Amino acid sequence: MSDDDHEELFALHSDPLVMRYWDSPRWRTLDQAYAFVEASEQIAREDTGVRVAAERTSDGAFVGWCSLRRWNPQYASAALGYCFTRDAWGQGYATEAAGELLRWAFDRLDLRRVQAEVDTRNAASARVLEKLGFVREGTLREDCVVDGDVSDTWVFGLLRREWHAHPAVRPS
Numbered sequence: 001m002s003d004d005d006h007e008e009l010f011a012l013h014s015d016p017l018v019m020r021y022w023d024s025p026r027w028r029t030l031d032q033a034y035a036f037v038e039a040s041e042q043i044a045r046e047d048t049g050v051r052v053a054a055e056r057t058s059d060g061a062f063v064g065w066c067s068l069r070r071w072n073p074q075y076a077s078a079a080l081g082y083c084f085t086r087d088a089w090g091q092g093y094a095t096e097a098a099g100e101l102l103r104w105a106f107d108r109l110d111l112r113r114v115q116a117e118v119d120t121r122n123a124a125s126a127r128v129l130e131k132l133g134f135v136r137e138g139t140l141r142e143d144c145v146v147d148g149d150v151s152d153t154w155v156f157g158l159l160r161r162e163w164h165a166h167p168a169v170r171p172s
């Protein structure tokens with residue numbers, strides 16, 4: 001994340017379509033983008049993970065972000081997250097970006113488990129995780145309340161041995 005990303009981050013997180021299954025309300029002010037970039041820098045400073053902007057190779061356009069957070073060295077585990085602009089959907093970007101973070105997680109950080117949580121209505125996100133080899137492990141019932149809307153959450157998990165056993169799902 002950099003200081004150039006504030007406007008694009010705000011556009012992303014204030015878009016009702018992008019945020020319809022998010023676990024917090026859409027953003028209302030640009031200050032929230034500044035706080036998000038600051039939080040991303042803090043994650044890196046504290047060594048609890050990483051949150052990076054994703055740019056399209058052809059023109060450098062911001063298309064979203066991807067993160068590995070809640071890194072617990074003792075458990076060798078972390079949590080995956082991502083969010084992409086609606087214009088960029090359906091082109092494999094989330095799968096590619098998340099795949100690169102997973103490669104880093106399993107090969108460099110030596111993680112044993114990566115977890116992801118998804119609103120049960122969010123079929124596109126569940127599909128991204130399935131393509132990457134994640135296993136749907138269970139449902140957290142009535143886990144979230146956003147703007148008065150109660151929703152359930154699926155928990156997905158991917159183990160290092162599963163990642164290495166299924167090279168076909170790994171982006172190149």
Ligand SMILES: CC(C)(COP(=O)(O)OP(=O)(O)OC[C@H]1O[C@@H](n2cnc3c(N)ncnc32)[C@H](O)[C@@H]1OP(=O)(O)O)[C@@H](O)C(=O)NCCC(=O)NCCS
Pocket residue numbers: 017018019021022064082083084085088089090091092093094095096117118119122123124125127128
């Ligand atoms: C979920 C999200 C990250 C997917 O990004 P993306 O770049 O479009 O993902 P990809 O192109 O890599 O893969 C999307 C897959 O979902 C499928 N898909 C899309 N909409 C779908 C739907 N309504 N039902 C089922 N599958 C769907 C696509 O066909 C594709 O699968 P395929 O390659 O087998 O055809 C993106 O929609 C997004 O940012 N949404 C808003 C934020 C969000 O929900 N983040 C995740 C929170 S857990």
